[in-house]
Amino acid sequence: MSYALQVTSLSYAYQKHNVLEGISLQLQKGRFYALLGPNGAGKSTLFSLLSQLLSTNTGDISINAYPIRTAPRKALASMGIVFQQTTLDTDLTVRQNLQYHASLHGLNAKQAKDNIARELNRFNLEHKQNAKIRALNGGHRRRVEIARALLHDPAVLLLDEASVGLDMPTRDSINEHIRYLCKERGITVLSSTHLVDEVQRDDHLILLHAGKILLDAPCESALSARGVSDVKTLYRQLIQGETP
């Protein structure tokens, strides 16, 4: 079976400190995966390895069936990434930022124009397209970043704490929209967060703690198996079980 994203025995150490220890993941196509873990769990390191900003010799990664060791560019082309830190060019407008991203993914002028119009419409950003990024609020900036990540029709969307720093209504609205996109476009979403209340019962939950995966299961079935009613309790149980 081919997975949208497959990670096998992946390890990474910063100097002598192990950040990820032999983690394995298999993400199916068209599903939403919530990667939950406290700060320092290794979520951003995992995302940096997936996006090839970091590299390791221990373990393997395949995106959309393209191993990053042998087909790194095809793997990158199959992926849209929203980083934790905003990566928009604040001196440029919304449209100019999207154009830049389209060109970096090799979209020709017509493709770029069509896809930009589609994403601006989808994220209700048409009226902001000529506004400079620095004039936008945090919620709109995040929308632009997600629109940008979807511009080249990726099979996998990585969201690294994409809702950090946003107010509750904006956060909810963006999370809802992502889940809708996941169903509508059949893309696989891996969304990392340290906020328990962002995980929904129908998500697939991956719990990362101190570089190890403590749980990798549909949230609903994990709750039933542990006999708990909410994610917060489940999270506490699992984390406390690991904390000496």
Next chain:
Amino acid sequence: MKYWAAFSGIVIRELRRFWHQKARLVSALVRPLLWLVVFAAGFRAALGIAIIPPYSTYITYDVYIVPGLAGIILLFNGMQSSLSMVYDREMGSMKVLLTSPLPRPFLLVSKLVAGALISLLQVYAFFVLAWLFGIEMSLLGYLYAAPVLFLTAIMLGALGLVLSSFIRQLENFAGVMNFVVFPMFFLSSALYPLWKLKESNTFLYYVAQYNPFTHGVELIRFALYEQANGMAFVITSLTAIVFCGAAIYGYDPKRGMYNRKAGR
């Protein structure tokens, strides 16, 4: 086709950024203009320039320093690009470039070319101002200078890229000014011919001889007078290739400094 789309996208983005940062053009021109108008006026009488190639007659000091000042614009713009790379990395926007599904060397070279084109715009704006102050070259000289200005800009931009892969924080950039830019500038033929330097200090003369910026400046100087300087061309080209290779190495996630830096 996709390579062309990416290349043009990177160039357009850099031009747009440059357009939005008009103060950058002004500051890039003020520095050489101060040298030309104030410094050269002061030293005009004190420093007579003998007949040395490519000049066929005695020239005044302000005429002598114009190629060097063009070199300064390229040098500072190369460092400015390096500064913006460090800024982009700190702000995160570098990740957008580095996660593009195109070969990283191609992306870095495209960025270098974009920076070099912006440098060229600034140098020609300076030539216009110098012309207004009465320092004029032939039209052919201005034309011949374009490719060598571009080559020198690539060499200095690549040096900036190498430095940006070493520098961890923007705050460390002051060190680059003190330990790279100023020594490169003052230990070159930009402000005085090397034979003058040799008269006062042989050691500094040899240091200046090995400074690639000296050869970039001489290449520009000869081209502005419609002449070729083979040695300067070879040294500038080889240095550009070495710096480009080092920059590509520096941004390679498997081997370079970017990975080690991220690991700290």
